[in-house]
Amino acid sequence: MQLVILSGKGGTGKTTIVSSFAYLADQSTIKVDCDVDASNLHLMFNGKDISSSQFSGSKKAIIDSDKCIGCGLCEKACRFDAIIPKDGYYEVMEHRCEGCNACRVVCPADAITLEEEDSGKKIMTVLEDESYLSRASLYPGADGSGKLVSEIRKASLELNKGKNNLIIIDGSPGVGCSVMASITGVEFGLLVTEPTQSGFEDFVRAYELAKHFRIKSYVAINKYDLNEEMADTIERYCDDNGIKVIGRIPYDVVVNKSNFESKPLVMYNDSIAGNEIKNMWNIIKNEMEV
Amino acid sequence: MKIAVLSGKGGTGKTTVSTNLAYMMNFNYVDLDVEEPNGHIFLNPDISETQEVFIPTPVINAEKCTLCGVCANTCQFNALINTGKKILVFEDLCHGCGACSLACPEDAITEYNRKIGDITIGTFAKGKFYSGKMLLQEPMAGPIISDIKKILPVDEDSIIDCSPGTSCNVVKAIDESNYAIMVTEPSKFGLHDLKLAIELVREMKMPLGIIINRSNEYDHLIEDYAASENIPVIGKIPFSKEAAKMYSIGKLLIENEEIKNIFEAIKLSVLKAVKEENHAISHS
C-alpha cells in the first residue's frame, strides 16, 4: 500500500504533515522523500545513513580540442545553444547541454564524447525508531530528477518485497516529471492546499494529475482560517468532484517552533494544528484499512 | 537588467516578491514557473497574445525504415524503441533534440511539432507581462522557458520569477540574469534549501541577496548564515494575518504602506548591487 502526500506547490505545509504522519505511523512503515531537489524529511528525525550510492541523471558532451577541426557542424546541430566557438575550435557550455548526442552524431572528426554526469546521491537512512527512509540528494542544477525519484521509490519497494507494509511518500512539488514519477502506481493520495487563489489553482492542477494516475485522492486545507471564504470555495470544488476533505488545519504559531526545533508538529501537545493532523491520520488510516 | 527571483523550495513567497517588485520597479514581469504560474493572479495583466510552444518530435517513415535501430541507439532518452518490427516513439520522453533524424542512415525520420505548452503575453499596470504554462502530463518545462527567454526584449528591465528548487529548469531560467534574489523563510528547512540554491547561483557567478519572508523571532537562523557567507539580507517581510489575507485574495502586498516601504528599500539595494557589479566588471 502506498500513500503519497502532494501539494501543487511546496510550502503549503506538506512537510509538516508528512513528518507528523511518519512519526505517528508504526515502525514497519517505509518513508520515501521524493523532494530530491531539497530533501527535508530526514532533518526532522535523527537518522543514520546506512548506504549511499552515486547517481547519474544525464550525460554531457565533451569536445576534445586536439581532435576538433573547427568545422562548426556541432554548433549547428545543437538545439540547446550549448556549443560556442572558442579560439578556432568549439566548446560545450555544460549547464546548457542536455547530453542528447546530436553533436556527436554529426562530428566528422570524432572529437566529441558523452560522459556520465555526477548528478547526485541515492541514500537509505534508518531513523530513530528503526524504520527506513529512502531519499536522495540531487546536486544543484543537475538533470534527472524524474529518474532519481523512480530509483528511490524502487529501493522502497524492494525493502517491502514479500511484505505488505505501508509506504508513505513525500511527493515532489509541482506537476512536472518528478511528480509524475512520485505518483505512478500509488493507490492513495493526500493533497495539501492553502486557502489562497494561487493555492487553489495549483491544487486543481495537482488533482487533475492525480486523477489521471487513478489515485484515490483526499484533501487537507492548511491554515484554512486565514481565508475561510476561499476555504469554502475549495471545499465546494471538492464536493462537486467527490473528493473527501479530511482535514481543516488551523493557523498555529506552534508550527514555527516545530520548524525551528525540527521536531514533528504532533509531538507538541498544545498544538491545535498538530491535533487536527492526528485526526487526519486516523481518518486516512481507516480509509486505507491498515 | 534582469533580476531572477529564486527560492530553494516552493511556497516561500517567491511570486510575492517577484510581482510586488516588478510593480514597484516598473519592470516587466516574466513567469518562468511554468509548472504552476501564479503571477497573473496578482498583476491582473491584459493578455494580448498567446503563443503555443512546440517541440519537434520524430515521425518514422515506415517505407524508408530498414529497422537498423541506429536511431534507438542514438537517442539518449529512451524515446525510441526498436521492436524488430517497428520503431516505437514514446513522445513524452522525447527532448526534441533531433539526434535521431541526424543519425538515421536512410533519411527515414521527419519531425512534426508537438504542443507542450503556451506562452501568454500582455501588459500589467507597470510593464509587460510574460507567462509560460506547461500542458498537464507533459514533463518537459525546458523548451517553454527557452522560448520565452528568446522573445524577451533584450534592452528592457525584467523580473524573472523562476520555478522553485534547484533543478536544471532554474538554471535555464536564471542564465544571463544580472542579479539573483533568494527568498527564504526563517526555519531549518528554509536554511537547508537556501544553501542549495546559493550553491547554484554561485556556480553561475551572479551577485545575490536574500529576502526573509514571514520574518519572525527565528530570523537569526538565516542572518547568521548570511553573515558568515558575506551575503546581504536585503529585506525582511514580516508575517501578518493581514498580509496573508491580501495574498490569499490575489492582492499586491505593497498596497500596505509598511510593506511598500520594505520593498522600496529592497529596490534600492538591488539597484545599488547591480551598479557595483557593473562597475567591478568594467574595471577588471
Ligand code: SF4
Ligand atoms: S549533447 Fe546535445 S545538447 Fe549537448 S552539446 Fe551536444 S548537441 Fe548540444
Ligand code: SF4
Ligand atoms: S529527437 Fe532526440 S529525444 Fe526525440 S526521439 Fe529523437 S533522439 Fe530521442
